[in-house]
Amino acid sequence: MKYSKIPLARNVVSLCVSKNIKHVVISPGSRNAPLTIGFTYHPDIKSYSIVDERCAAFVALGMAQQLQQPVALVCSSGSALLNYYPAISEAFYSDIPLVVISADRPIERIDIGDGQTIRQKNVYENHILYSANLYSELVLESQIIDKKLLQKQWEAQKHNEREINLALNKAIEEKGPVHINVPFYEPLYDTVENIEVNPIEIFPEITKRHYSKEELLAYAEIWNKAKRKMVIVGVAQPNAVEQKFLEKLAKDDSVIVFTETTSNLHHEEFFTRIDTMIGPIEKDENMQELFEALRPDILLTFGGMIVSKKIKAFLRNYNPKHHWHIDSKKAYNTFFCLNKHFETSVNDFFLEFFPLTTKIDSDYGEFWKNIRQKRQIRHDAYMDEIPYSDLKAMQLLVSKVPDNYIMQLANSSTIRYAQLFKWPPSLRIFCNRGTSGIDGSISTAAGSAMASNEPVLMVTGDLSFFYDSNALWNKYLPSNFRIIILNNSGGGIFRILPGNKNSENFESFFETVHDLKAEQLAKMYNFGYKAASSETEISECLNTFFDASGRPKILEIFTPRKVNDKVLLEYFSYMK
Secondary structure, eight states: OOOEHHHHHHHHHHHHHTTTOOOEEEESSTTHHHHHHHHHOTTTTTTEEEEHHHHHHHHHHHHHHHHOEEEEEEESGGGGGGGGGGHHHHHHHHHHHHHEEEEEGGGGGGTOOOOOOOOTTTOOOOGGGEEEEEOOOOSSSOOOOOOHHHHHHHHHHHHHHHHHHHHHHHHHHSSSEEEEEEEEEOSOOOOSSSSOOOOOOOOOOOOOOOHHHHHHHHHHHHHHSSEEEEEEEEEEOOSSOOOHHHHHHHTTTTTEEOOOGGGGGOTTTSSHHHHHHHHHHHHHHTTTHHHHHHHOOOEEESOOEEEEEEEHHHHHHHOOOOOEEEEEEOOOOSSSEEEEEEOOOOHHHHHGGGGGGOOOOOHHHHHHHHHHHHHHHHHHHHEEEEEEEHHHHHHHHHHTTOOEEEEEEETTTTHHTTTSSSSOOTOOEETTTTTTTTTHHHHHHHHHHHHHHHHHEEEHHHHHHHHGGGGGGOTTOOTTTEEEEOSSSSSSHHHHHOOTTTTTTHHIIOOOOOOOOOOHHHHHHEEEEEESHHHHHHHHHHHTTSSSOOOOOOEEEEEEEHHHHHHHHHHHHHHH
16 A cells, blocks of 8 residues: 655544545645545545535535535645635534645745745634644655754654644534644655554544533423423434424424424424415514514524524514523524523433423414414415416426435525425435535535435526536536526526615626526536426426436526516415
8 A cells, every 4th residue: 555755644644544534525736645645545535536626625515414424625735725615614604524634835935935825824713613733744865863853853743643633533523624734845746655654543522411400490490381482493414303302392282393494304293484484474464463472482493504584583573581592512692582502412402301391281383383274275376376487496396306315405596495395304405504605505415416325406596506517527426416407597586685676787796697508518517408498398307307317417497587586575475
């Protein structure tokens, strides 16, 4: 087996392997050659070469999202690691373990005019769990005799080994991004064989917080007296909460549970479409009365980011008396009324909390379930009436996605449309909601397809697709990868958001009107391609779109640019 001649590179690779990192996404370069050599020759590492660094980072993000364990990213010095930043910030807010390993020039070469050289130390400091800034190590041709030099080299080595350990452990312990900056002296490509590598290993420590009966009793007493309790679940991994706890919540008449498309949490009693409940109230002449009836005494939240702006607006204006959040790592004061953070896992919390609770008579759940039933009738009627549009296309898609697919959703309009429908519970649905950007959504889906070995469907708008079209420049994409593009010739979200659609700069600088099509991109990257521009054509295409094939497929659905916003905005008025 070949190793880099540079001991520092060997130690980085060895410690990654010892921490069970099995997947490494490499951005080609020269300064990172010692790392590339080490990872690509190691039998326990699966390496991937992705040229576009921004795409590479989101590919790694998608892989780590599915694997729920760290994936490493390796790049050269200079601007390369800056292109990783969007994915790093997404990983930071979405609790996804990424390990960025950037090659660098030695410190004395910084800011002297050398090419491909920037200030890399702590470059991600606002969105990183740990930054390990390593010392460069000289590789001498002859044995060191000078004791002071030997001591300096030994100290540098021990510093580096400790920092690598601490960074990797942080990614494992807290599930988030870390950065290891590795300066190398030339030569970079020299190798050695059959060498023993034994860096110091510091084991990760995953500690669990448990609450005693005495600590929980006061909160249980509040819970037992509250007749209106609301649970909201944000982004969550599939099967994150044990079914027995879901049953407990579902059977409590004083509790209503709001879940989102990205919650991946299912029960027939839960409210799966928040906006269809809140949006019509905003249009109702009895708005204040209805919102007061919905206002909970206790708001209990868990999971990641919440998509619905409507539920945020409602709870910020109608604060509950208590807002408790369950998360072992962090709690955001999303509704400006957070007064308790339970620093533990959801399952551990319910295991300790529920034995202390009792039911209370309440009509809270029944009242809102009756309204939900009426909303469903109105929803079905509206969907039967609407013209061909984005919303109609999404409706047609809901019934056609095969069971057990992994589905990735782009941001902006796509995720908002998806929120209005009840998707089959066998689907596992993801979206980059950490920063809610359109950048990297296709690459994330690609990474999830590469890591999962399962069929993956990416549903995206046109701007998100074209913005990240370099994601298709990827030789590792499986043949069961599918992309559906809702092409409304621009950023349709801006027609939905408040703003002057008739202003002279709207189409160019907000909506970004275009006439681009994905057909030539599909041809260039050897994707199967179909297009649809009507309900009939969509149905015909979807009948065979998910069939097995020898290559990935794209279905591009063209919708009318100036109809979509009206259809969506009138939806909430119709629903009341």
